Amino acid sequence: MQRSYVVNGEVGTSGRKPITQAGDRILDAIANAGGARQATYETRITLQRGSKQGSAIMKDMIDNPAENVFVQAGDRIYVTKDPEIFLAFGAVPQPGPIEFGLEKLTLLEAVGKAGGLLDQRSDPGAFFVFRYEPESAVRQMKPDYQGSYGAKVPVVYRVNLRDPKAYFYAKGFTIRDRDVLYVANSAAAEFKKFLDILGSVRNVANTATDAVNLPKQLSGN
Known part of the structure; x- marks a missing residue:
């Protein structure tokens, strides 16, 4: 046989x-x-x-x-x-789950796939990306991290496109499967609203990171 x-x-x-x-x-x-x-x-x-x-x-x-x-x-x-997707929320014309449609997707390309920005509402100084990072990567970004989350740590990256340097960082920031992208209306109030959406305000806020200070991390190297 x-x-x-x-x-x-x-x-x-x-x-x-x-x-x-x-x-x-x-x-x-x-x-x-x-x-x-x-x-x-x-x-x-x-x-x-x-x-x-x-x-x-x-x-x-x-x-x-x-x-x-x-x-x-x-x-x-x-x-x-099984396409890779990211979730877009906030001041974008097309919120919700969006397929990459590409082998590699940067933050700026992700914003484009979400329809760009709503001129009347969006704050270019307040882009947030939520994902789970390996503990080793978090310790590189925050050496004082106490290790309270285990192998995967919830992290929020903020990108301020009002800073000219951040534009180049955003071009190198690679979106990952199941990332959450949030474009805020105002940097202060909307960041808390974003954390509320994630459902873990206190915990996630402890690992929030300003992406402008992480060119190596954002470049994907």
Whole structure:
């Protein structure tokens, strides 16, 4: 009996495929099924092997060959669209979840995807980005951090585009999957409103960071 695996989802031809004599890795299996329909950076590959399963974004699998394991008989491979998104709130024309649509998205590009700024309301001095950072990164930014959050620390970055230097930082600030972007109406009152939206005013405020002072962090280096 010929050994085989199954590929389903966002590929050219779903179905059962034979394992070749030389053996097939996951990316080979997807190629044999006609390739992925979506861009590699928004394609999630899930491998189910018996009662176990694991998944990865296709681009990450390409960049990290160790994740591109050999397929075994009976494996099931699911290929799905899983675009990176960020959430936009505040003084932007198009609030809500927004797909990156790009392999890499900067803060300025994210503002553009949210429709730009509302001239009558937005404060260019008060852009905020919320995300969870590794504890090691937080300690680099705040050496006095007491380590009260565990491995992932909630952090708010503020960018003041009234400062000419901040424009170049914003061009290098890379938005990550599930980041929250908030464009304020006024720097003081709206920052608290943003923290209220996040639902953890006191805790998040303790790790708020002014991005103007972090050119290395914002450049992605």
